[in-house]
Amino acid sequence: MNYNQLIKIRRDLHQIPELGFREFKTQAYILQILEKIKTPNMVIEKWETGLFVYLKGKNPNKTLAYRADIDGLPIKEETNLPYHSKHEGCMHACGHDLHMTIAIGVINEIVRHPIDDNVLFIFQPAEEGPGGAKPMLQSEQFKKWNIDMIFALHIAPELPVGTVSSREGILFANTSELFIDFKGKGGHAAYPHLTKDMTVAASMFVAQIQQIISRKIDPLDSGVITIGKMTSGTVQNVIAEEAKLEGTIRTLNQETMRVIKAELERHIKGYELLYECKIRLDYGAMYHQVYNNGNVVSQFEKIMNSSNIIYKEANAAMTGEDFGYFLKEIDGFMFWLGVGSTYGLHHSKLNPNEEAIQIGVQAVVEMLKNYK
Numbered sequence: 142m143n144y145n146q147l148i149k150i151r152r153d154l155h156q157i158p159e160l161g162f163r164e165f166k167t168q169a170y171i172l173q174i175l176e177k178i179k180t181p182n183m184v185i186e187k188w189e190t191g192l193f194v195y196l197k198g199k200n201p202n203k204t205l206a207y208r209a210d211i212d213g214l215p216i217k218e219e220t221n222l223p224y225h226s227k228h229e230g231c232m233h234a235c236g237h238d239l240h241m242t243i244a245i246g247v248i249n250e251i252v253r254h255p256i257d258d259n260v261l262f263i264f265q266p267a268e269e270g271p272g273g274a275k276p277m278l279q280s281e282q283f284k285k286w287n288i289d290m291i292f293a294l295h296i297a298p299e300l301p302v303g304t305v306s307s308r309e310g311i312l313f314a315n316t317s318e319l320f321i322d323f324k325g326k327g328g329h330a331a332y333p334h335l336t337k338d339m340t341v342a343a344s345m346f347v348a349q350i351q352q353i354i355s356r357k358i359d360p361l362d363s364g365v366i367t368i369g370k371m372t373s374g375t376v377q378n379v380i381a382e383e384a385k386l387e388g389t390i391r392t393l394n395q396e397t398m399r400v401i402k403a404e405l406e407r408h409i410k411g412y413e414l415l416y417e418c419k420i421r422l423d424y425g426a427m428y429h430q431v432y433n434n435g436n437v438v439s440q441f442e443k444i445m446n447s448s449n450i451i452y453k454e455a456n457a458a459m460t461g462e463d464f465g466y467f468l469k470e471i472d473g474f475m476f477w478l479g480v481g482s483t484y485g486l487h488h489s490k491l492n493p494n495e496e497a498i499q500i501g502v503q504a505v506v507e508m509l510k511n512y513k
């Protein structure tokens with residue numbers, strides 16, 4: 142498999158993005174690629190819509206693991222690329238098509254040039270939600286491999302190709318999804334006094350909860366509340382009986398997450414009184430922070446320096462990643478891979494530079510070969 146074939150794989154995968162735990166075509170596609178490069182020392186096991194791919198080493202001391210996430214996002218692609226998403230309303234807007242391609246490239250490289258240690262490749266579903274890492278980690282299938290070190294990468298649109306970046310300690314935030322349903326009383330647009338208008342209640346709520354960040358969180362700490370989706374009502378001249386908010390909370394420590402949630406719950410009680418309505422709150426999926434092991438990161442930095450890949454110290458980011466669950470149990474780390482795109486993660490025009498695939502393969506292979 143050469144570089145052009147990897148580009149084709151990335152473009153094929155880019156066209157078939159699927160949401161969490163529905164990655165059926167993606168799983169089938171990866172399986173048929175692996176069938177072509179399969180060797181007797183490779184074990185492939187399905188896990189839900191994901192895969193475990195185990196490669197036995199030549200002279201193993203350890204078992205290392207490398208994880209790639211495989212799901213897409215409910216975003217309508219606007220790149221106009223000839224290989225744009227064929228799944229209307231769904232897009233690989235977080236780079237998981239590159240993550241999978243890099244993992245396939247690394248498997249191919251190690252099949253052709255075997256290394257000493259065993260390696261488990263994890264093709265993980267549902268990173269964007271509801272979270273595949275935790276159940277995968279807890280599965281008997283995963284436990285039997287006894288992993289000594291685990292790592293993963295994430296594309297970074299703002300970094301140039303040829304660059305990787307990481308840090309010791311926290312890299313990605315704690316997250317909690319947020320689903321809030323308002324139920325009031327609808328009615329004629331001309332008789333607001335006879336209704337409990339949930340468009341007004343939800344709008345005020347969205348604006349007001351930003352003050353939890355500015356007035357309840359220490360300014361030297363960090364927190365984010367984002368409401369990414371808001372729906373209410375049915376038609377222009379009817380007052381809305383219902384409104385729904387969907388969002389996410391991000392913090393750099395778990396105590397701040399607790400404070401934000403307690404404040405949100407107080408706001409909900411207050412809004413129920415003020416707007417004479419019922420409000421239902423559901424936190425959905427929560428992800429543990431990504432906390433990198435310092436020893437592993439410093440080895441990675443040295444290995445990158447001797448591989449002519451530029452290593453930069455990263456800042457912590459408020460992105461979330463359920464890979465944090467793996468790092469809670471096993472030593473390891475995550476790093477950013479520069480893909481130089483004008484548009485960022487989760488943007489409908491995200492267009493990563495495909496030259497980064499080669500750098501990603503090289504970085505992962507070097508780490509697997511040289512990690513002590």
Ligand SMILES: CC(=O)N[C@@H](CCC[C@H](N)C(=O)O)C(=O)O
Nearest residue numbers: 269270316317318389460461462
């Ligand atoms: C790297 C990245 O963009 N990850 C996602 C993870 C989403 C977690 C969950 N669905 C949530 O929104 O809380 C991110 O949005 O950071």
